Amino acid sequence: MTTPSHFDFIIVGNGLAGLQLALKLTSESSFDQKTIALIDPSDKTTNDKTWSFWETKPSQWNAIIHKSWNKASIITSKKTTNLNLTPYSYKTICAIDFYTEAKAQLNQKDNIYFIEERVSSVQEKDQVTVTTNKNSYTSTHVFDSRIPEEFSTEANDSISIIQHFKGWIIKTESDVFDEDKVTMMDYRLKDGNQTTFTYVLPFSKREALVEFTYFTANTVDELVYDTYIKTYIKEYLKIDSYSILETEAGQIPMTNYNFSKFNTKKITKIGTGGGWVKGSTGYSFKHTEKKIAIIIDNLKTGRIPSHGLFRRKYKFYDKVFLKVLKDENHKGEWIFESFYAKNSVQTLFRFLDEESSFREELKIMMSLFSWSFIKAFFKTL
Numbered sequence: 001m002t003t004p005s006h007f008d009f010i011i012v013g014n015g016l017a018g019l020q021l022a023l024k025l026t027s028e029s030s031f032d033q034k035t036i037a038l039i040d041p042s043d044k045t046t047n048d049k050t051w052s053f054w055e056t057k058p059s060q061w062n063a064i065i066h067k068s069w070n071k072a073s074i075i076t077s078k079k080t081t082n083l084n085l086t087p088y089s090y091k092t093i094c095a096i097d098f099y100t101e102a103k104a105q106l107n108q109k110d111n112i113y114f115i116e117e118r119v120s121s122v123q124e125k126d127q128v129t130v131t132t133n134k135n136s137y138t139s140t141h142v143f144d145s146r147i148p149e150e151f152s153t154e155a156n157d158s159i160s161i162i163q164h165f166k167g168w169i170i171k172t173e174s175d176v177f178d179e180d181k182v183t184m185m186d187y188r189l190k191d192g193n194q195t196t197f198t199y200v201l202p203f204s205k206r207e208a209l210v211e212f213t214y215f216t217a218n219t220v221d222e223l224v225y226d227t228y229i230k231t232y233i234k235e236y237l238k239i240d241s242y243s244i245l246e247t248e249a250g251q252i253p254m255t256n257y258n259f260s261k262f263n264t265k266k267i268t269k270i271g272t273g274g275g276w277v278k279g280s281t282g283y284s285f286k287h288t289e290k291k292i293a294i295i296i297d298n299l300k301t302g303r304i305p306s307h308g309l310f311r312r313k314y315k316f317y318d319k320v321f322l323k324v325l326k327d328e329n330h331k332g333e334w335i336f337e338s339f340y341a342k343n344s345v346q347t348l349f350r351f352l353d354e355e356s357s358f359r360e361e362l363k364i365m366m367s368l369f370s371w372s373f374i375k376a377f378f379k380t381l
Helices: 016-027 095-106 222-235 285-301 312-327 329-341 345-352 358-367 371-380
Strands: 006-012 036-039 050-055 067-069 071-075 080-084 089-094 112-115 119-124 128-132 136-144 160-172 181-186 196-202 207-216 242-255 267-269
Touching (some): 006 016, 006 128, 016 036, 016 095, 016 136, 036 136, 050 095, 050 285, 071 329, 119 136, 160 222, 160 312, 196 329, 207 222, 207 242, 207 329, 222 242, 312 329, 329 358, 345 358
Parallel strands (some): 006 036, 071 181, 136 267
Antiparallel strands (some): 050 089, 071 080, 119 128, 160 207, 181 196, 196 207
16 A cells, blocks of 8 residues: 555554554544554554553453453551452553554554654644654644653743653462452552652462552662562562563653643644643553543544643642642652542542542542642642
């Protein structure tokens, strides 16, 4: 199939947001005649990450769910909070399974073009011109997942910290894991006076992802993660003999930066580059799904695609939370202990999914009532 130089839609980046958007566009008969290009320098054939999320019902991703759990725990230096997630299930998808399934579905469509090139610029005039390391293309509308350079270079009043982590998928010689329960946060192992925790996803009795995570302003050397993972496996999981099957590492911006200012009538920023990552938690999978549903509805009704993507009150809540973590990073353990110990997990999931009632939000805010939050509240007004 000859690749044209003009497309109705160009999607820059074949990650979570780009592929979810392409899948949704091709599932709607309204866009059957629209040509769609996906441009990315990678062929997406490696398992570079895992995505976790919660939901109450089966979804379109059921066939590629790697593992799901109905129980979870939050462990701090003072207590362990065990959570029955019902009616929610906590689910994990391996990136390679998502990439493979998405590409398989999209390759069946005659209006989809995969272009393995690196985008260097996106410029808007009468049309949008996308320049790569090999070619130049035009489009009626471009969905761009690249993080704007201005995010890291311009002076602004936004609040930002980094969720950075490294994880090992390990296999043991005997049954050691409770495969029915995920450890969402274990704060007992700390790197100094910072917000750090260990995350454990047990895929079976002998296999699990063990990940050491920071919510801090600065990153650390890769060997630091390794040291803490080794320590956690030996001292907290009490495992002496194991093999490392895979590793993963990443950095996720947790920020209230105004990415939406880069949206125009002809260019829409998506994914992390569009501010779709939940600022207070770093979760993105289900938020991406919701944002794409709004974009599709906007396209079908003739509105600018980015119309109504964000709800102001949840941006405010995230800003207060980030302000506390930024100014008093050592309070992270206390925040999450209060968050989960004083509220039902079902209420918290609705809050984090931005589906909560004002009454639920007020209860959550009261559970975190402290001088730190009072100061952050007034500073963010």
